[in-house]
Every structure is written in C-alpha cells, then in structure tokens.
Amino acid sequence: MLHLLTGFEFDQDGYLQILDTASAMKEDPRKYSQVLAGRSGAIMFEKPSLRTRTTFELAFYRLGGHGIYLDLQNGDLGKRETIGDYARNLSRWVDCLVGRVYSQRTLEELAKYGSVPVINALSDLYHPAQAMADYLTVREHLGRLKGATLCYTGDGNNVTNSLLVAGATLGVNVWCCVPEGCGPDVQIFTKAREIAKKNGCELKVFNDPSLIKGVDVLYTDTWVSMGDNTPLDSVRKKYMPYQINKALLEQSGAQIVLHCLPAHRNYEITDEVMDGPRSVVFDEAENRLHIHMAVLSKLISD
Ligand code: CP
Ligand code: NVA
Numbered sequence: 574m575l576h577l578l579t580g581f582e583f584d585q586d587g588y589l590q591i592l593d594t595a596s597a598m599k600e601d602p603r604k605y606s607q608v609l610a611g612r613s614g615a616i617m618f619e620k621p622s623l624r625t626r627t628t629f630e631l632a633f634y635r636l637g638g639h640g641i642y643l644d645l646q647n648g649d650l651g652k653r654e655t656i657g658d659y660a661r662n663l664s665r666w667v668d669c670l671v672g673r674v675y676s677q678r679t680l681e682e683l684a685k686y687g688s689v690p691v692i693n694a695l696s697d698l699y700h701p702a703q704a705m706a707d708y709l710t711v712r713e714h715l716g717r718l719k720g721a722t723l724c725y726t727g728d729g730n731n732v733t734n735s736l737l738v739a740g741a742t743l744g745v746n747v748w749c750c751v752p753e754g755c756g757p758d759v760q761i762f763t764k765a766r767e768i769a770k771k772n773g774c775e776l777k778v779f780n781d782p783s784l785i786k787g788v789d790v791l792y793t794d795t796w797v798s799m800g801d802n803t804p805l806d807s808v809r810k811k812y813m814p815y816q817i818n819k820a821l822l823e824q825s826g827a828q829i830v831l832h833c834l835p836a837h838r839n840y841e842i843t844d845e846v847m848d849g850p851r852s853v854v855f856d857e858a859e860n861r862l863h864i865h866m867a868v869l870s871k872l873i874s875d
Contacts, residue, residue: 575872576684577692578677580701580738581764585772588742592709595860595867602635608870609638614669617643618694619650620799622673624834624861625694625702629671632865638873641667650679660687668873672696675800690872697731697800698758702868703833704735706860708743710853711790713860714829719744720774723790724825726750726782726815727841729757732794732833737762737776741769749778750785752811782814782821791827793817793841805840818843822851829853 575582583591598605616629626642633640650656650672656679663670664687672680673694684691693701712718723740725733729751737757740747747769749757756762756778769776785791796812797803817830830846832854838844846852 574688574690576690577701577868577872578680578684579693579699580704580735580742583742585742585744588705588708588739591705591864591867591871592712594870595705595709595863596713598866598870599860599863602866605636605866605870607637608874609633609636609668612638612668612873613666614638614640614671614869614873615643615663615667616640616671616694617645617650618673619645619675619679620673620695621646622694624858625673628862628865629694629869631862632869635862636866636870638668638869640671650674650683656682657686659683660685664688669869692868692872695731698734698761699738700731700735700833701739702864703732703861704739705868706864707736707792707831707833707857708739708745709860709864710831710857711745711829713856714853715789720746721790722746722748722788723792724748724750724785724788724827725792725794726785726817726821727793727812728796728798729755729778730794730798733757734761736792737765738768741765741772741774741776744772744774746775748776748785748788750782750815751778751780752815753780755811783824785821785825788825788827790829790831791817791822791825792831794833795835795837796841805837809840812841816841816843817846819845819849822846822849827851831857834858
C-alpha cells in the first residue's frame with residue numbers, strides 16, 4: 574500500500590505521473606467525476622488550515638467521493654484513545670486518512686496501525702502535497718522543471734524540506750538562503766542530495782542573500798511556523814535580509830515568486846511583490862486542489 578508521508582515514496586516517474594494527472598484533471602475535471610465514487614476519507618487536522626482543508630474536501634467531492642472532516646484542534650490525536658485504535662477504527666470505514674499533525678510520528682503511527690493509505694497534509698517535518706502543487710505551478714509558468722533553479726529564502730522548515738525532496742526528484746536545483754542555524758533538516762537534506770546527484774541537479778544551503786542571482790523562481794514562507802509560539806516581531810531583525818522585496822527580486826532575476834501561504838505581508842514578502850506581476854501565489858493555491866485530486870486518485874483508486 575502506498576502512503577504519502579514524506580515525499581520520498583515516489584521516484585521521478587511517480588512525481589511526473591501525479592503532476593500530469595493533476596494537469597489533466599485541471600483541464601477537464603468532469604471527466605474524473607466518478608473516479609472515487611463510493612470511496613471516502615477522514616480528513617484530520619490538529620492545526621488550522623484554509624487551503625489544505627478546503628482543497629482536500631473539494632478534491633473528494635469533485636472525484637465523486639466523500640471527505641469527512643475531523644476537527645482535532647481541541648484535542649490532539651492520541652488523547653481520547655491511542656493513535657493505533659483511532660487508525661484501526663477509521664480503517665474499517667474509510668479508504669484513506671489525511672492528517673495535518675504536530676509530529677511526523679503521529680502519521681507514521683496512523684500508517685502502522687491503520688490499513689488504508691495515509692496522506693501527510695503538513696507535519697513538523699514535511700508538507701509533501703504542497704511541494705507537488707508548487708512544482709506544478711513552476712512547470713506551468715516556466716514550461717519546464719529539469720534544470721530550473723528555485724531559491725527558497727527565510728526559515729528552513731517543513732515546506733523547505735519538501736521543496737528539497739520533490740525538487741531533487743524532479744531534477745530542479747533547489748537553493749536555500751537562510752540565516753545561520755535556520756537551515757532545513759540535515760538528515761532530509763542529505764538524503765535529498767543523494768537523489769539530486771542521480772538526477773543531475775544541485776541542492777545547497779547558504780547564508781548570504783547577495784548570492785541569490787541567476788535563479789528562475791523565488792520562494793518564501795513564514796518565519797515562524799504553526800506550533801512555534803515565538804512572536805514574529807522578535808525574529809524580524811534576523812530574517813529581514815531574507816525578505817522577498819523588489820530589490821531582492823530584481824537582483825535574483827527570478828521570473829516568478831511563490832509562497833505557500835498564509836503570508837505575513839511585509840515580513841517575509843512585501844505587498845509590492847506579492848501583488849506584483851511576477852507573483853503566482855494564487856495559481857499555486859489553486860493548484861493545491863488539482864494536486865490533491867491527483868494524489869487521492871493515485872493512492873485510493875490504484
Ligand atoms: N499552504 C497551506 O498549507 O495553507 P493552509 O495552512 O491554509 O492549509
Ligand atoms: N511552515 C508553515 C507552513 C504553513 C502552510 C507552517 O508549518 O506553519
């Protein structure tokens with residue numbers, strides 16, 4: 574059984590198949606309206622969400638299936654009953670578990686004790702379906718992925734890790750320009766770099782924003798992720814040199830700018846860039862729906 578827990582589950586063909594299916598579904602959604610007829614999934618969120626929740630629910634609906642939202646924000650998984658029992662129960666009723674969780678271990682336990690595919694809708698370490706939607710957006714705008722260079726700036730986090738994993742697999746050069754000590758997860762980076770070597774692309778981490786030149790895509794995310802109570806203003810000084818603003822955009826040469834959203838406007842990205850002609854952040858948000866449809870059809874109907 575195939576899960577989407579980390580993004581390492583798929584090789585390049587697997588990623589391209591999902592991206593191609595998503596493009597086809599975007600082009601003609603009605604053709605796929607019965608793909609999940611009679612199928613259902615539990616959508617479990619320990620943290621807030623706008624995009625991921627809406628698009629997973631809609632993805633089930635558009636494929637003829639049913640997504641059941643389970644609000645866990647007032648009581649984390651494992652409190653009322655064990656995660657194992659939770660997974661064993663749900664597996665008797667639904668065909669898939671979609672989870673946004675504080676700890677990656679929670680997803681691994683759901684996969685261990687459940688008997689249906691588990692999809693990571695964001696954890697402390699990964700946001701794999703986000704990265705798929707991001708590269709679909711890049712491909713739509715640049716017309717290619719192999720050999721393109723995406724530079725991520727700001728805080729090395731779950732989104733950064735997933736951009737590295739998916740980028741390495743798809744042959745994209747992924748640069749991370751981050752303050753010292755704020756890089757992506759070292760183990761994930763090392764594993765992704767082995768994949769990148771085979772695919773002829775380069776992953777690197779550096780601290781000096783003046784080196785961001787000659788890239789195709791600029792990408793940023795919040796400086797403080799969900800679950801971290803650090804006040805945003807207390808880290809402003811550290812991250813401000815990494816802000817995506819007009820000067821950095823011009824220096825970088827990037828044709829497009831991405832942000833997974835929600836954005837903290839005029840912190841990690843200025844209004845001017847986010848609302849400017851090179852911003853594709855809402856195309857990116859739209860593509861979450863098409864990717865989720867493709868992922869659900871791959872994991873459930875296959
Ligand atoms: N990008 C993203 O995952 O957005 P939400 O937190 O609103 O789901
Ligand atoms: N890194 C962010 C992503 C939000 C979609 C977080 O985990 O809060």
